[in-house]
Amino acid sequence: MRSLNIFLLFLLVALTACEEKIDISLDEGPSQLAVDGWVTNQRGPQTIRLTRTAGYFNAGLPPAATGATVTVTDDRGKVYAFTDGKNDGNYVWTPTKTDSVFGQVGRTYTLNIAFSGETYRAVSAMRPVPAVDSVTFVKQKLTPVSSEEGYLAEFYATDLPNSPDFYWIRAYQNGKRLDRTIDVSVSFNGAFTVNGADTDGLLFIRPIRQAINPEKLYQESDSVRVEVLSITADAFNFFQQLSTQINNGGLFASPPANVPTNVLNTRTAGPKAVGFFGVSAVGSKTVKVDKATIRPKS
Numbered sequence: 001m002r003s004l005n006i007f008l009l010f011l012l013v014a015l016t017a018c019e020e021k022i023d024i025s026l027d028e029g030p031s032q033l034a035v036d037g038w039v040t041n042q043r044g045p046q047t048i049r050l051t052r053t054a055g056y057f058n059a060g061l062p063p064a065a066t067g068a069t070v071t072v073t074d075d076r077g078k079v080y081a082f083t084d085g086k087n088d089g090n091y092v093w094t095p096t097k098t099d100s101v102f103g104q105v106g107r108t109y110t111l112n113i114a115f116s117g118e119t120y121r122a123v124s125a126m127r128p129v130p131a132v133d134s135v136t137f138v139k140q141k142l143t144p145v146s147s148e149e150g151y152l153a154e155f156y157a158t159d160l161p162n163s164p165d166f167y168w169i170r171a172y173q174n175g176k177r178l179d180r181t182i183d184v185s186v187s188f189n190g191a192f193t194v195n196g197a198d199t200d201g202l203l204f205i206r207p208i209r210q211a212i213n214p215e216k217l218y219q220e221s222d223s224v225r226v227e228v229l230s231i232t233a234d235a236f237n238f239f240q241q242l243s244t245q246i247n248n249g250g251l252f253a254s255p256p257a258n259v260p261t262n263v264l265n266t267r268t269a270g271p272k273a274v275g276f277f278g279v280s281a282v283g284s285k286t287v288k289v290d291k292a293t294i295r296p297k298s
Contacts, residue, residue, distance in 0.1 A: 033065055033115055035263045035275035039072070040229065040282050041101045041126065045094045048072075048082050050113070053274060064089025068115040075108040103279055105129075105230075111263070111277045118270050122263040122277035127165065129230035130157045132285035135212075136295045142216060150217025151289050154209045155226045159190035161201030166236040168280070171212035172225040178214055181246045185211040186231070186239040222289045229280035234262055238276050 037048040050065035070082040070091040080102065082091035093102060103109060105128050113120040137151035159165055169185040171178045188194050190204035199205065212226055231239075241259045263273040287293050 030271060032271060033113070033118075033120060033263075033273040033275075034062060035111075035113070035120070035122070035261075035273055035277055037111060037122070037263075037275065037277035038280065039093075039102050039109075039278075040280045041103050041105070042282050043095075043099065043101055045092050046082075046102045047093075048091045048111070048277070050089050050091060050115070065115060068113055070114075071112050073110050073112065074103065075110075105281050109279050113263075119266045120263050120273050121266055122261075124235070124262070124278045125232055126279045126281055127230040127232065128160060129167070129228055129281040129283045130160055131283045132157050132226050132228055135224060135226055135285050135287045135293060137218060137289050137293050138295055138297055140217070140297070148216070150219060151222075151294065152210065152217055153212050153224055153226075154206070155204075155212060155285065156209065157190070157204050157228055157283065159199060159201055159204065163200075164194075164233070165189055166231045166233055168229040168231050168235070168239060169208065169211060170227045170229065171214075172223075172227075173214055173218065174223050175225075178212070180215070181243075183211075184239055184243045184246075186236050186243075188236065218289050220289050223286065224289065225284060225286040227282050227284045229282050231278055231280060234260075235276065235278045238262070 032053045034051045034053050035048070036051075039046040039048065048070055050068055050070070051062040052065050054060070054062045064087075066084060066087050066089055068084070068091065072080040072082065072093070080093045082093045084091045095101070103126050105126050108123060108125045111120075111122040111124075133156045135153060135155045137153050139149060140152050142148045142150055153171075165188070167187045167190070169187060171183070185208065187204065187208050188196075189199045190202060190208060191197065191199040192205075192208070212224075218224060238260060245259055259274070261274050261276055263275055263277055265272060
């Protein structure tokens with residue numbers, strides 16, 4: 001036994017001595033302007049966030065892109081100035097009246113960003129959006145074998161008829177937006193894909209209506225807000241590819257690819273930007289999980 005212990009000790013020392021630390025030096029690409037620019041016709045200030053991309057292994061927050069000049073101009077020449085008052089990369093447009101809103105349905109908007117000697121531009125249109133008619137809840141178990149229960153939410157909205165319409169669905173639980181990677185939910189004519197069944201003018205399909213639930217469902221007395229945002233076809237494509245990339249994994253994962261952007265440098269040979277600029281009309285409904293909204297299981 002003693003000889004075995006000596007042998008194991010010798011083997012451990014030998015294996016330890018074979019360890020060699022290898023530092024891999026990876027080239028980092030140039031930092032790019034990143035645009036998170038989504039503005040809506042909801043009341044109150046609207047924000048366009050600008051940052052700089054960071055290295056892949058940089059675990060910190062991306063650095064703010066400060067010192068930019070940011071404006072949005074509609075197709076009738078009205079200019080909205082977005083300013084970075086706190087010098088933190090958040091460029092804010094503040095309405096002059098408390099009941100003022102940004103933009104109108106049917107108008108086209110052009111974003112202009114002057115930053116680091118470059119000019120970036122993006123164009124988006126504010127399309128109409130249906131109302132959210134109602135939100136209901138059904139009590140059920142979290143899983144078939146779980147003793148824990150919650151309330152499964154479902155909203156009801158009807159696609160606008162006689163046109164191709166694209167939507168982005170968002171949900172909030174007690175004022176906090178559901179922001180898991182799987183919570184990115186977009187729809188074409190109230191269904192999933194452009195090439196699917198003809199759902200023009202029909203009620204949104206059930207998987208879309210139920211794509212507003214948190215991991216552990218809702219609880220009684222929770223406040224739940226559902227928003228349906230109108231988006232453009234290129235925004236729909238952006239979200240679909242973004243969802244593919246952030247949920248890309250497993251044995252059959254596809255190779256990583258750049259997500260397309262509509263933010264372009266006006267100088268063709270200049271540095272490129274990432275991100276997206278969009279404008280949306282919003283249909284929404286806020287309810288509580290209570291006797292008025294809870295329905296019996298069918």
